[in-house]
Amino acid sequence: MPSTTARRSIWIIAGLAVVLLAVVVSIPFVASTQIVRNRIAHELSEWSGYRVILRGAPRIRVWPAFEADLQDVAFLEWGTSDAPAILQADRIEIDLSAIAALRGDIAFSEITVLRPVLRVAASPDGIVLPAAPGGSRMVRAINTARALVDANPAEPDISMMPSDAFGTIEFTDGRVLLVEGEGEREILSSITGRAAWPALNRSGNLAANAIWRGEALTIDISAQQPLALFAGGNSRVTASLASAPLTGSFDGLATVSKSGFVDGTVKLSSPSLRRALEWSKTDIQPGAAVGSASISGRLIGDSLRMKIEDAQLALGGHPGNGLLEFSLANGIPAVSGTLAFQSFDAYSFISAFIRLPGDGARWSDEMDVAFTRQVNLDLRLSAANAVVGPVTMTDVAATAQVKDGLAAFDISDATIFGGTLQTGFRIDTQADHNGTEVRMLASDIDLQAAASAIGSILPLPKSKGTISVALKGPKSSWEQLAQTLSGTVSLKLGPGSLEGLDLSAFIARAEQGGFFALNEVPAGVIPFESAEFRAAVSGGTARLELARATLPEKTVSFTGIIPYVGHGLALSGLISSKESAAPKQAPASFFVGGSWDAPFVSPIIRSFPIE
16 A cells, blocks of 8 residues: 555656646747737736837746846827827836736736836926826726725725735836927936835835936835825825935825825925025025025925924024915915024025125125015014124014015014114015115114124224114115115214224314324223214215214214215314303314225314303
8 A cells, every 4th residue: 555655646746747847838838829919018008008019029038037028118198199109118027927828818026117218298287297098907996996085085995995916117217208399308317216016905115216407316105005095095105305405204194186185294404495496496586595404394284285383494504493384376385484493594594585795696786586576475583592694683573574576574673782673674576666675773782792793894982872774775786776775874872982082182183283094193082971863875875964972071063974885984073062061162173084994184173262
């Protein structure tokens, strides 16, 4: 018996070996007879929904893997004959199932596409997609999934989703062409990546590298239920983008139906906001931009309106937090919200919209105010500390508004140099205005601290004062604006002193006769009880309406003009004794001319003898 059993086992093993050998040997013959060009083209068409043309005969390899090698493959719209292919590839390599081939079927497990070219076009709503495919397995699967989503949008029955095997698609050195009228242009190049989707009811992943607008980028997108996503349902999605101008990520729920919807955590960062805006080629013209920028938070909304809750952002290295909302009304992006900063650079913030002199623009450059019609902005800002160039402020409350050709940047309240500040800068490009406006009210500020901060070349009193500025001018170059401003400037001072000049020595030197430079007068201190200055500004010149300082025994007043564009001086001064002064001196007049940094003085002329 044992010998009989052994012989049977040997015959069974031998029989199986013969069958296996027959299968292996028969594969090339089956391939040559059943896996023909039309069968492969039909299967590709069934999945894609396009008419597939194989311009070269498939080459079949059996060892070491069962593969089909297709040359010069084109995917075309049905019903078209001479239109360019929607997708064409120099070569497609397909891993085939040997068992399916023996049955006369085609089953793909992995496809490698070499040098594909995809043609897309912009729809009326601006979405760029290839021409819609006809009926296909994928379309039918999406329609089935859509019915399940419509039946229960919140929790569709995933177990009823189509479960067709899909596989992996790899692509190398691809391009995307945008069809525009009779021509086309390349919008993506050097596309290399991999899409893995084992079955239609399972999760999928797309990872790819490409060059877009001259910059290399890497994307990685995974969806828990891609089929539900395509059918208008929700799916958990994780996505990341990496490039030199911009990096970002998203993790949350998403849908692509109608206007779409997202709810998840988003992170975006850029080493240069200006570079990122230029790379994106939005209609927003960047100014000198704020350097690095980043934002993260919970993103909720659709393609028309979104908001970032618990937003954490940083502009030029200044961190802040708050709420931001984004919308797209009439094709113009709008941003609104409330942001709080620990520290804030107001100059850099404004420079993100308009190039300011010394920060990407020259004084002779025309003011670029295109941004006033490219974006709508309504932001409320606060900062514990803020800087405007060399000036530091605390407890700042500000607003930034841009809409319909009008831009307004206002600081409604701030503490500065021991006092308070309210200021605003407006640009109005509307036809009936078309100008700029600057307003400022600085109350009870330390003038010497202000002079030190701004590096003033003029000696300013050691006193607290209130400065009021109201100036308007036409929209032109920065240089012309400075020359054409009109309005008023005023200054009121309390008790204080002016260092750098000895008034008695000044009078004595002037009475000697002859012109002399002001720096010839010995240094000293001039105490005063109060001072007031008011000037009308027009045509690059400040014309004094009132300039008077009240000293303990004298009053000093000035009239004349100050051509501020050229830093010139043309002033007539009068020194007179107060009524209470004893002995009382005759009023003495003098003239101050020259420039701010090198003034000269004329002799004193007494109006009447000394009493």
